[in-house]
Amino acid sequence: xxxxPAAVNATGxxxxxxxxxxxxxxxxxxxxxxxxxxxxxxALSIIALFFLLRMIPGDIVELYALxxxxxxxxxxxxAYELAAQLLNYDPNENIFQAFWRYIGGLFRGxxxxxxxxxxxxxxxxxxxxxxWTLFISSVSLFLSFFIGVAVGGYVAQKRRGAANKAAxxxxxxxxxxxxxxxALILVIVFAYxxxxxxxxxxxxxxxxxxxxxxxxxxxxxxxxxxxxLSYTIVQTGNWILHMRGSCIGVLGEDxxxxxxxxxxxxxxxxxxxxxKNALLPLVTQFGVSFGALFGGATLMESIFxxxxxGLEISNRIISKDYMVVQGLIFFSAAMxxxxxxxxxxxxxxxxxxxRKG
Amino acid sequence: xxxxxxxxxxxSAVGAFFQGLGSSAARGCRKFFSNGKTIAGFAILAFFxxxxxxxxxxxxxxxxxxxxxxxxxxxxxHPFGTDWLGRDVFRQVIAGTGSVLEIAFYSAVFTVVLGTVxxxxxxxLGGWVDKVxxxxxxxxxxIPSFPIYLLLAAIVTINTPVSLSVIIxxxxxxxxxRAVRVQIMSLKERDFIQICSVMHMSxxxxxxxxxxxxxxxxxxxxxxxxxxxxxxxxxxxxxxxLAAYDPTNWGAIINAARTKGLMNVKNIYIxxxxxxxxxxxxxxxxxxxxxxxxxxxxxxxxx
Amino acid sequence: MQTHTDHIALFSxxxxxxxxxxxxxxxxxxxxxxLKRGAVTxxxxxxxxxxxxxxxxxxxxxxxxxxxxxxxxxxxxxxxEETRLDxxxxxxxxxxxxxxxxxxxxxxxxxxxxxxxxxxQFSETLEAHGEKLAKxxxxxxxxxxxxxxxxxxxxxxxxxxxxxxxxxxxxxxxxFALLLDPELIIxxxxxxxxxxxxxxxxxTLLKKINREKGISMLLMTHDISVxxxxxxxxxxxxxxxxxxxxxxxxxxxxxxxxYTAGLIGATPSIVGDISQMKPIEGSPPDLLDLPKGCVFAPxxxxxxxxxxxxxxxxxxxxxxxxxxxxxxxxxxxxxTAG
Numbered sequence: 001x002x003x004x005p006a007a008v009n010a011t012g013x014x015x016x017x018x019x020x021x022x023x024x025x026x027x028x029x030x031x032x033x034x035x036x037x038x039x040x041x042x043a044l045s046i047i048a049l050f051f052l053l054r055m056i057p058g059d060i061v062e063l064y065a066l067x068x069x070x071x072x073x074x075x076x077x078x079a080y081e082l083a084a085q086l087l088n089y090d091p092n093e094n095i096f097q098a099f100w101r102y103i104g105g106l107f108r109g110x111x112x113x114x115x116x117x118x119x120x121x122x123x124x125x126x127x128x129x130x131x132w133t134l135f136i137s138s139v140s141l142f143l144s145f146f147i148g149v150a151v152g153g154y155v156a157q158k159r160r161g162a163a164n165k166a167a168x169x170x171x172x173x174x175x176x177x178x179x180x181x182x183a184l185i186l187v188i189v190f191a192y193x194x195x196x197x198x199x200x201x202x203x204x205x206x207x208x209x210x211x212x213x214x215x216x217x218x219x220x221x222x223x224x225x226x227x228x229l230s231y232t233i234v235q236t237g238n239w240i241l242h243m244r245g246s247c248i249g250v251l252g253e254d255x256x257x258x259x260x261x262x263x264x265x266x267x268x269x270x271x272x273x274x275x276k277n278a279l280l281p282l283v284t285q286f287g288v289s290f291g292a293l294f295g296g297a298t299l300m301e302s303i304f305x306x307x308x309x310g311l312e313i314s315n316r317i318i319s320k321d322y323m324v325v326q327g328l329i330f331f332s333a334a335m336x337x338x339x340x341x342x343x344x345x346x347x348x349x350x351x352x353x354x355r356k357g
Numbered sequence: 358x359x360x361x362x363x364x365x366x367x368x369s370a371v372g373a374f375f376q377g378l379g380s381s382a383a384r385g386c387r388k389f390f391s392n393g394k395t396i397a398g399f400a401i402l403a404f405f406x407x408x409x410x411x412x413x414x415x416x417x418x419x420x421x422x423x424x425x426x427x428x429x430x431x432x433x434x435h436p437f438g439t440d441w442l443g444r445d446v447f448r449q450v451i452a453g454t455g456s457v458l459e460i461a462f463y464s465a466v467f468t469v470v471l472g473t474v475x476x477x478x479x480x481x482l483g484g485w486v487d488k489v490x491x492x493x494x495x496x497x498x499x500i501p502s503f504p505i506y507l508l509l510a511a512i513v514t515i516n517t518p519v520s521l522s523v524i525i526x527x528x529x530x531x532x533x534x535r536a537v538r539v540q541i542m543s544l545k546e547r548d549f550i551q552i553c554s555v556m557h558m559s560x561x562x563x564x565x566x567x568x569x570x571x572x573x574x575x576x577x578x579x580x581x582x583x584x585x586x587x588x589x590x591x592x593x594x595x596x597x598x599l600a601a602y603d604p605t606n607w608g609a610i611i612n613a614a615r616t617k618g619l620m621n622v623k624n625i626y627i628x629x630x631x632x633x634x635x636x637x638x639x640x641x642x643x644x645x646x647x648x649x650x651x652x653x654x655x656x657x658x659x660x
Numbered sequence: 661m662q663t664h665t666d667h668i669a670l671f672s673x674x675x676x677x678x679x680x681x682x683x684x685x686x687x688x689x690x691x692x693x694x695l696k697r698g699a700v701t702x703x704x705x706x707x708x709x710x711x712x713x714x715x716x717x718x719x720x721x722x723x724x725x726x727x728x729x730x731x732x733x734x735x736x737x738x739x740x741e742e743t744r745l746d747x748x749x750x751x752x753x754x755x756x757x758x759x760x761x762x763x764x765x766x767x768x769x770x771x772x773x774x775x776x777x778x779x780x781q782f783s784e785t786l787e788a789h790g791e792k793l794a795k796x797x798x799x800x801x802x803x804x805x806x807x808x809x810x811x812x813x814x815x816x817x818x819x820x821x822x823x824x825x826x827x828x829x830x831x832x833x834x835x836f837a838l839l840l841d842p843e844l845i846i847x848x849x850x851x852x853x854x855x856x857x858x859x860x861x862x863x864t865l866l867k868k869i870n871r872e873k874g875i876s877m878l879l880m881t882h883d884i885s886v887x888x889x890x891x892x893x894x895x896x897x898x899x900x901x902x903x904x905x906x907x908x909x910x911x912x913x914x915x916x917x918x919y920t921a922g923l924i925g926a927t928p929s930i931v932g933d934i935s936q937m938k939p940i941e942g943s944p945p946d947l948l949d950l951p952k953g954c955v956f957a958p959x960x961x962x963x964x965x966x967x968x969x970x971x972x973x974x975x976x977x978x979x980x981x982x983x984x985x986x987x988x989x990x991x992x993x994x995x996t997a998g
Contacts, residue, residue: 041495048496052505056512176639178589180596181632184615188625258771261721262785262836263757272784276775295501299593314597317507325508333500340499352820353774 031345038341045333046106050099053326063320064115083115112327116319122327125312132202133296133308136224140231141289147232148239149282153275155240156247167240174237180299183230187303190226197226200305227304231297235289242285246278253277280351287343294339295332388652395648401641409455418452418605420444430626438626446610450630453605457588457638459518460525460606464587467526468533469580473572475530476537477564481545490534497531506590510599518603525590526583533579540572574653581646585639592635607631667736668697668844668876669718674731676713676722685947687713687726689900692974693982695844695893697736700870700877702887702908704923705897706944711880712766714897715846718745718878719757735760738843759789762837763846767853769829772821778832779817782839789840805835809865827858834865838873845869847879851886863890884927888912896920899945899955902974904988906981916981916988918962954985962987 025032061083069079105112111122155164174182191199203210203219210216250256251274259269296310305311309328316325390396431438436447479490509524544550545568553563595608596615603609614628676688688710695701703711716722717733733745737760748756765771773781782802786793793801803813809831816824816832824832830850837845847866851859867890870877879891887894887908894912895905896919904917915921922940942959945951951958957967966986976982977989 037495040492041499044492044496045499049500052508052512056508172640172643173636176643177636178592178639180593181611181635184611184628184632192625193622254765254767254770255773257721257723258763258765259773261719261757261763261765262788263754263759264784264788265754268784268788272776273773277773280775292501295504298503298507299596302597313504314507317504317511318597318599320511325504329500329504329508332504336499336501351775353822 030348034341034344038337042334042337045337046103046330047099049326049330049333050102051095053322054095054098056320056322067116106330111331112323112325114316114321114324116321120324122324122331125324125328126309126331129296129307129309129312130294132306133301133310134293135220136227136306136308137231137293137297138290139224140228140235141286141293143228144232144235145239145286148236148241149243149275149279151236152240152243153247153270153278156244156251156274156278157270159248164244167244171237171241174233175241179230179234179297180303182233183227183300183303186226186230198223202307223306227300227306231300239282242282243278246281247274250274250277283347283350284343287339288336291336291339291343292332294335295329389649392648392652394644395652398641398643398645398648401637402645405454405458405638405641408451409458412451412454416448416451418445418448420604430623438623446627446630449605449610450607450634453603453607453610453631454634456518456603456606457591457608457634460522460591461584461587461638463519463522464525464529464591465580465583467522468530468583468587469576471526472530472533472579473537473576476534477541477568477572479534480538480541481560481564481568483542487538491538494531494534497528498535500528502528503590503593506594507597507599510594515594515599521591521594522587524594525587529583529586529590533583536579537572537575540575541568544568544571574649577653578646578649581642581649585642585646588635588639588642607635666697667694669695669736669878670734671714671717672732672734674714674717674733675729676710676717676726677729678726680725683948686729687900687947688717690731690974691897691900691902692731693895693902693905695876695878697738697876698870698874699892700867700879700890701893701895702879702881702891703895703897704881704884704887706882708944708947709897710900711897712848715848715878715880716763718844718846719761719763720745720748720753721757721763755789758785758842759840760842761844761846762840762842763848764830764833764837764850766849769821769826769853771833772829774821777818777820778824782817782836785836785839791840801839805838806832808838809835811835826854827861830854830858830862831865834862834869838869838875841873842875844876844878847877849881850879859886866890884923896923899950900947901955901984902982903956903985904981904983906979906983910979910981914989917983917985918960918987919956922959922961 061080065076065079065083068074068083069076072079074082109123111126113122114120151163151167155161155167158164177185187199190197198204202223203216204223207215207219256269256273259273264273294309296308296313298310298314300306301308301311302314309332313325313328316322316328390399438446475490475494479487479494505528506524509527513520513524515521515524550563550567553567558567591606592608592611595606596612598612598616604613608631610631611628614624617624671694672692674688674691675686678685678687691710691714703715705711713722713726716726717728718735722728728746732747735743735745735756737743743756743760745753745756772778776784779802783798786798799817802817806813806816811828811831816828821829830853834850850866851862854862863886866877869875879887881887891908893906894908896903896911896917898919903919904911911920912924915924919940922938925938926940928937940959945955945958951968953966953968953970954960954963954972957963960967964986972984972986972988974982974984975988981989983989
């Protein structure tokens with residue numbers, strides 16, 4: 001008898017709580033939809049990567065066993081046993097059990113351990129290589145973005161001028177030479193022939209000690225110059241192209257004409273009307289480009305022999321260190337997804353039109 | 358302002374795709390070649406095709422090595438010089454043209470067919486089909502493509518242009534698919550497609566006879582762009598040394614010369630020519646794509 | 661010619677060209693007419709007839725790359741000052757715009773900057789014209805204007821354009837046009853994108869502004885029924901030419917010009933029978949390939965051989981009407997020719 005009102009009360013509370021939860025989700029539906037899609041994409045990417053790597057012919061344990069056999073001069077059977085033990089490999093385990101083991105590792109933050117080098121894992125490689133990759137690629141991304149936006153906005157207004165023709169020619173040529181070939185040309189000319197810049201590595205390990213000291217920073221900048229230059233050359237054309245196109249689109253809008261009719265100065269029209277509107281679609285693109293940085297540029301880094309993530313990926317694919325490869329590719333995909341999510345979530349703050357979903 | 362109305366009426370002529378195939382083909386050709394960029398791009402591409410077809414007949418390539426004539430500088434006999442094994446670089450470049458073009462063509466066909474079909478299906482049918490296709494597309498767009506090319510090259514033995522093209526196109530259709538889907542979704546809202554569904558026309562009819570012609574110009578431009586990307590990707594794969602099936606492919610020549618050491622100026626001489634060919638080829642595809650864009654999307658003309 | 665004090669603006673033999681890549685397109689050819697002070701003058705014509713182009717030339721806002729090639733445009737200020745608009749420097753023109761002549765655009769939805777609030781756009785216009793007001797004063801002025809067009813000032817001012825409905829945006833644009841107390845407002849098809857009820861409301865509002873504030877208006881439209889209801893004077897444009905000009909009653913009543921008669925005949929009327937509606941045969945002229953004589957001749961029911969060889973001159977009559985046709989008021993005595 002006494003419990004009944006309490007129960008009613010409880011269900012009433014429950015209902016209210018449920019309603020509040022539902023309301024909370026409704027109110028933030030944009031947020032949750034984006035997060036949900038990102039999580040789904042991440043999960044599917046993990047599955048796709050895992051099974052793709054299992055399709056590679058050849059037995060990892062066998063490869064490792066052969067290595068151990070050569071190193072330690074033991075029989076193949078013994079080496080195979082040892083390899084299975086070291087790799088934590090159970091020959092009776094089927095692919096799904098292996099998959100669950102992999103997922104378990106991911107949840108513990110283990111992206112993949114190398115079986116060719118002891119003590120090396122995707123995690124340790126990311127810790128040592130990612131700063132270098134991010135350093136050269138983000139510096140050049142920002143450089144090329146600002147140059148591209150400034151030049152693109154300028155030539156959009158002077159479409160008949162010589163500057164526009166020059167910009168078009170630059171876009172055509174820089175867009176036609178694959179990025180790694182621009183890098184190759186720069187290496188040939190400035191590193192091998194003129195010998196102004198080094199052809200490989202991130203700093204001179206013989207003459208400087210890593211740390212916050214001038215010789216080290218100088219050496220880093222000196223080694224990064226050519227990679228940054230070629231990245232910037234490659235990307236600037238693209239940003240000019242996008243900004244010019246976006247600006248030309250905006251310049252055709254009625255509000256530009258209306259602003260002129262109101263007697264606003266050309267300067268105001270250029271900054272508050274043209275650039276502000278034209279930059280909106282570029283924000284998304286900038287985010288996408290930034291997300292793609294984390295995987296490194298495989299070919300660029302191999303041409304400069306620059307020890308970033310990209311070089312590591314290509315070297316380890318060639319040396320068949322697939323667990324590490326899987327971890328590194330997963331990491332770059334995850335960063336792409338994460339950065340895209342962040343861009344999606346902050347975009348409403350930039351563009352008032354999507355602020356109200 | 359006048360010109361704009363003019364152009365839109367011309368653009369709707371795309372809808373006249375059906376009437377009189379003969380005359381529309383002739384008109385199409387005239388329109389196609391009315392743009393300077395299109396002509397230039399097409400001419401360079403045609404030149405490469407001619408080189409690929411007749412070049413090896415006129416200048417047959419001899420893969421035999423002749424150490425005595427290694428690293429010769431360019432001369433009348435060897436216009437591009439010879440490599441470290443005494444083979445003629447000029448003839449190598451010619452012999453490789455065919456394989457480069459094949460890769461570009463096959464990759465573009467695979468990419469465009471995959472991207473367009475999935476994009477149209479996804480955009481037109483909507484619902485759970487759309488959701489599934491978009492989920493798959495998201496995976497392909499999130500995982501960086503170049504490492505995957507390298508991985509696939511390790512899984513599949515690359516020994517023909519077709520196998521290399523398959524590897525390239527498997528990971529390059531997603532962007533096109535998403536773009537086509539957006540176009541189809543906006544077309545679907547337009548009156549003439551609405552009328553078709555009200556009239557109970559079959560889905561196949563609407564897709565192939567109504568939607569496809571309207572995204573045709575977009576697909577044509579993307580075909581050319583897919584060729585560009587295929588060249589970039591294939592040469593890149595060869596530069597890592599993972600597709601060494603054809604030593605005369607431009608990418609393979611560059612890679613071979615590079616691995617022989619760039620301190621040696623003679624190796625630079627060898628890789629210069631295929632590099633130049635790649636750049637010219639890429640410029641021609643860019644010209645063609647821009648020319649097509651200007652002809653097929655006349656809104657740009659007012660500029 | 662009449663004295664200029666009752667005019668607010670005068671177009672004299674104005675031609676406007678669009679130099680394009682391969683050819684030059686003449687969008688307006690030799691147009692002469694005056695805008696009466698305090699009156700609503702309408703320009704009717706199909707799209708491409710040059711009505712927007714000639715009106716935009718008043719504030720030098722012809723869409724790129726259009727330029728006034730011949731003739732001159734004069735503005736007569738209320739203080740008696742005469743301004744040759746085609747001779748102003750860019751800076752002088754910027755100061756002239758909106759202060760003397762403002763404009764309500766065809767597509768209000770796209771005439772406001774999507775990334776700035778209404779308040780920001782109002783304020784920056786004041787600033788561009790050197791009006792440095794205290795914050796309260798400025799706010800008071802904005803809300804007065806928005807109250808005048810029956811909008812909730814507080815809400816609208818802090819809104820972004822996409823947060824307003826079509827009718828609200830058009831009223832914001834009208835309030836905006838009044839911001840600097842101009843003497844003339846150009847209305848470029850102000851109601852095309854709106855539903856009939858809202859259209860009516862907007863025109864009532866505009867008429868009220870015209871009466872109460874004495875602001876002259878130049879209305880461009882292709883809707884002849886709007887002209888009949890709203891305008892005092894009307895100019896009919898075709899193929900870049902002014903075909904007829906006069907006060908609305910005379911023009912509509914006499915239907916002297918075959919093109920005007922055709923336009924009126926082609927307009928559906930609620931009371932009339934739809935079978936009486938007659939479209940004008942043929943299609944609007946191609947400005948790049950105009951007929952040799954009268955531009956309307958190929959579609960004209962009254963066409964004579966002379967119409968096909970020689971363009972008729974513009975003739976002006978005593979009551980101020982003008983017509984460009986060989987058969988215009990055949991019995992009447994023409995005042996001036998050319």
